[in-house]
Structure formats: structure tokens, C-alpha cells
Amino acid sequence: xxxxxxxxxxxxxxxxxxxxxxxxxxxxxxxxxxxxxxxxxxxxxxxxxxxxxxxxxxxxxxxxxxxxxxxxxxxxxxxxxxxxxxxxxxxxxxxxxxxxxxxxxxxxxxxxxxxxxxxxxxxxxxxxxxxxxxxxxxxxxxxxxxxxxxxxxx
Numbered sequence: 162x163x164x165x166x167x168x169x170x171x172x173x174x175x176x177x178x179x180x181x182x183x184x185x186x187x188x189x190x191x192x193x194x195x196x197x198x199x200x201x202x203x204x205x206x207x208x209x210x211x212x213x214x215x216x217x218x219x220x221x222x223x224x225x226x227x228x229x230x231x232x233x234x235x236x237x238x239x240x241x242x243x244x245x246x247x248x249x250x251x252x253x254x255x256x257x258x259x260x261x262x263x264x265x266x267x268x269x270x271x272x273x274x275x276x277x278x279x280x281x282x283x284x285x286x287x288x289x290x291x292x293x294x295x296x297x298x299x300x301x302x303x304x305x306x307x308x309x310x311x312x313x314x315x
Contacts, residue, residue, distance in 0.1 A: 164209035168202055172222060175199030179226055183233030199226070258283045260302060265315065268298045278312065287312045 178195035182188070199222055207215030259281060266280035268287075272294040278287045280302070287310045290303050300312040 164205075165214070168206045168210060168214075168218065171198060171202030171205060172218060175202055176222075176225055176229070179229055183229060184236070187237075258285060260285070260305065260310065262302050262304060264302045266300055266302075266312075268294050268296055268300055268312075271296050272300070272312065285310060289313075 175198035182192035206218040270276040272289040274289045290311045290313045299315040303313045304311045
């Protein structure tokens with residue numbers, strides 16, 4: 162068997178493993194094996210065939226594997242497993258709720274130390290300043306720090 166056929170076979174096997182990694186079973190293990198096999202084939206191409214054919218093999222491997230990677234990523238981006246929606250929710254944004262210290266509300270859940278409460282017809286996450294506050298208790302905002310609202314029972 163000629164060295165050229167061996168090199169081409171090794172490079173095709175590396176490309177086949179790369180195709181399996183992208184299109185069939187993305188586990189990263191097969192991709193690493195494909196990378197090592199391809200590098201081995203390129204090293205063998207330089208050793209057995211010389212600089213000219215070795216350089217041509219490198220160029221061919223970059224083009225073929227680059228195209229496979231491009232079309233594979235395009236396929237993955239359109240698949241059902243990719244995230245296609247943008248999350249636009251916000252954590253307690255106090256300017257939107259218009260909350261301030263000494264506002265009064267009602268605990269919707271037990272607050273131990275975190276729970277939900279309603280202030281100005283808005284349901285927000287709150288933290289108990291001390292202890293445990295039961296559901297339906299009247300509460301008052303004691304302080305607002307960063308993204309947390311601290312409450313105390315009335």
C-alpha cells in the first residue's frame with residue numbers, strides 16, 4: 162500500500178470521526194480522538210510525502226473540517242436542543258415597582274427568611290429582617306439593599 166493511500170485513509174478517518182462528533186454524537190471525546198488522528202495523519206503526510214504534499218494535506222484538512230464545523234454549528238443552532246428565546250425577565254427592579262421604605266404590604270407566603278409579598282398590587286420577593294413571618298401577615302419595608310427588600314412584621 163502506498164504512503165499516499167495510508168495518509169489519505171488516516172485523514173478521511175479523522176474527518177469521519179469529526180462528522181460523527183458534530184452530527185451524530187457530540188461527546189467531545191470523539192472530537193478529541195478525531196483531532197489526534199487528523200494531526201497524526203498530517204504528521205505522517207509531512208514525514209512520508211514531503212513538505213509540498215504535507216502542506217496540501219494541511220490545507221485540505223483545514224478547508225474540509227472548517228466547512229464541516231460551519232455547517233454543523235449552523236445545524237445545531239437550528240435544532241430543538243438549542244436555546245432560541247431571549248430571557249428578558251428582571252430581578253426585583255425597584256424603580257418599576259415604586260417601592261420605598263415604610264411601604265406596607267401583605268405576606269403571600271411564609272417569609273423564612275425569604276418569601277413573597279404584595280406591595281402596591283405587585284408581587285415581589287422579600288427577606289425577613291429577623292425571624293419568621295407567617296402568610297397573610299401585614300409587613301412593612303424596613304430597608305432596601307442592592308436587589309433585596311428587607312421587611313418586618315407590623
